[in-house]
Amino acid sequence: MGSHLVVINSREEQEFLFNLAKEKVTNAYETKYYIGLASYRNGQWQWVDQTPYEKIPTFWKPGEPNLLFAERCAAIHVKGNRDSNTYSNWNNVLCFTSCYRICELAVKFV
Template sequence: MASEITYAEVKFKNASPAAVVKVPPETKMCEHHPQKYPPWLPWLISLLLLLVCIGLAIALCVVPFSHSRDQPTALQQKFREWRCSSTMAQSKEQGWTCCPKDWKLFQGSCYYLSTDALSWVESGQNCTGMGSHLVVINSKAEQEFLSSLAKGVFTEAYESKYYIGLSTQENGQWQWVDQTPYKKADTFWKPGEPNLLFFEKCAAIHVKGSTDSSTYCNWNNILCFTSCYRICELTAKLI
């Protein structure tokens, strides 16, 4: 009789399943590479800071000094060369009265006679651009000085006109450009002038050359758009 094979299933109570080892995923560490600078960069930065400091120091010293001068701003900008003559103040200390180059000094004022011709408005603008104004004549001495100065520019046969800072308003009243009151007794009009006031509203000195021996009453009123020479005036600089 053939023997039978019996199979039995055996379980062990204390047996534990095979341990599962968990392997953490591979991680990559971030590598920090220090940034490298050229060795001369700190020196360059230091040099730039030093230059900035020097520039600020110069600006702080020079600007107040320049403003402390008594020279008017317009003159500082427009004139680089001056001509000075010695004067004696009341304190008997030597001083200097100065005018820009090519300007003529007379009794505390500087005068410029132009070599080009413009209208009256353009002449005034030109004088203003030089820190001055069209001349305002306040005395006989000033009128004689300017007339002689103008006559000396031209030849015997030549004549011309120089605008001055006098014009008439809509109401027919004459007015100086610096608002000096107009006094008829202190004017130097030619005989018969001014005339045609409704049309000729600007004043000029009319000269006829160096040999003209006529009176210094030589003002003439003319059309304001006429091209004429001009006389500019500014206060002389005292130093």
């Protein structure tokens, strides 16, 4: 469909996506949403659009990323619809974990 997993470029975008994801949660359980960040080499993270990982802010949960040898994909982690942890909620997960996805598409002017 011409889109890719979202690249989060700012604190404002992180807050917007977290609040949007939180609105979609219908229970008190945790929900995860893949974002466009993955570790292809031992702990070296890369955005799907080639945006340099070191050039933009990150929002990892305390203690994350961990288990870098196995958990190579990143996800926004929402702990129920009352979760207020807007800025530190990224979690690295196994890439075959069942997660929702947040995608983005470039704007095209006609």
